[in-house]
Amino acid sequence: MPKAFEKPLKKFTFLDFNTAANSALESGTAPxxxxxxxxxxxxxxxxxxNVGKTFVAMDLAFHIAAGLDYAGMRTTQGAVIYVAAEGGRGAKRRVLAMxxxxxxxxxxxxxLLASPVDLRRPDADLKPLISAIQGLGVPVMLIVIDTLSRAMAGGDENSSVDMGFIVNHFDVLRTVTAAHLMVVHHSGKNAAAGARGHSLLRAATDTEIEVSEGLVSVTKQRDLERSWGSGFALDTMTLGVDGDGDPITSCTIRLTARDSVKVGSASPKEAEILEAGTVLQSLNVDGETGFSVADMVEYFGDRKDNLSANAVRQLLKKCVAKGLLTKCLRGRWKVEVVQSGLDVVQNIFD
Structure with a gap:
């Protein structure tokens, strides 16, 4: 026997077919x-x-920190670190409002950490931040970085080098602390393309949540069902008065049921999407509900200005936000105008 095979390495452990299958349901990640x-x-x-990203992120963080169900979903309570790198005073007011x-x-x-951090350069704030978190002496369930742009500290979001550094440091941060990491980020000039910056970020992401005008929805899930979404409203709260007697205000998030979205008017492009959706639904003979993004892309494929999947998806989301479409399970959509009017808004937490 060749010497290379005399002493097998013990670093790697292989599971046989049945062992892997039998243990599949026992080794799921805890929610x-x-x-x-x-x-x-x-x-x-x-x-x-200015659509409410920070309010959504902080509201979600609060529910985990308080051990409260979020939109009817059970949370695992634990310590939450919220890095408010874009504005400490505003963050404190949001905490008071909640x-x-x-x-x-x-x-x-x-x-609350109300100060900027530099997580791009290896010799900057990564190690001090980890050390400070470990020094708390309590398990941390969630770390929120608000925003990616501030955490890059002048780095180029479109650079594979800069994005590669910060993604690696994000991995180190959540590996060492065992916490879930949520990064608040901006979409690009082309909203249909999703979050701006180099694709390394999206490749490393397990869950993407898009916040648009009055709508929050999951756009990517690595292992979970990608179907959750909700309408939301920002409620202004008066917290006190300043030295001139003027009110000091902030906002809190009120999640609303999907069927409470006020029906709006479709743009010409959105009207085409709705017409195409109606046609595609009429062609369903296999019991499927609604239509998929792929169906829509194929429908427009012969046009000179054929739409990409991202462009179609963005138009669909705008139609949902206006109450002109509903989103079904398993990535399908349905032309079905939801109930309109402010009087039907319901608070999911009530």
Whole structure:
């Protein structure tokens, strides 16, 4: 026998076919928010400016820190680190607004870091941040970095080198702390293309959550069902008054049922999407509900201005936000106008 095979390496362990199959249901990742986020994974929550990304992220973080169900989904309570790199004063006001709204009776293990961090350069803030988290002496379930742009500290989001550095450091951060990492990020100029920056970020992401005008929805799931979404509204709260007697305000998130979205008017492009969806639904003879993005892309394939899958997906989301479409399970969509009017808005947490 060749010497190379005399002493097999013990570094790797192989599972035979039946052992792998029999243990498949025993080795699942524990949920952080059941059906939405897994423990120890990575999420990018993204959207354009001024649509409420930070409010959505902080509200989700609060529910985990307080051990409250989120949109009917069970959470695993634990300490949450919220790195508010874009504005400490605003973050403190959001915390106060949530305390005033929810009036939690039990402990809320949410810890705010109201300062910028540089997680791009190896010799900057990664090690001090990890050391500070470990020094807390408590298990941390979630770390939120708000935003990616500030954490890159001047780096180029489109550079494979800079994005590669920060993605690797994100992996180190969540591996050492065993926490789920949520990164708040911006969408690019082409909203249909999703979160801006180099594709290395999306490749490393387990869950993507898009926040648009009045709508929050899952756009990617590595291991879970990619079907959750909700309407939402921002409720303004008066927290006090300043030295001039003017009100000091902030907002809290109110998730609303999908069927509470107020019906809006379709743009010409959205009207074409709705017409095509109606045609595609009429062609279904196999019992399938609605249509898929691939169906829509194929439908428009012969046109000179044929739409890409990302462009179609973005138009579909806009139609959902306007109440002109509903999203079904397993990546399918249905032309079905939902109930309209402000009087039908319901709070999911009620």
């Amino acid at each position: 952080l928010v059941k059906g939405l986020l897994d423990q120890g994974a990575m999420t990018v929550l993204y959207g354009p400016s 305390r005033e709204r929810y009036k939690p009776e039990g402990p809320v293990e949410l810890l």
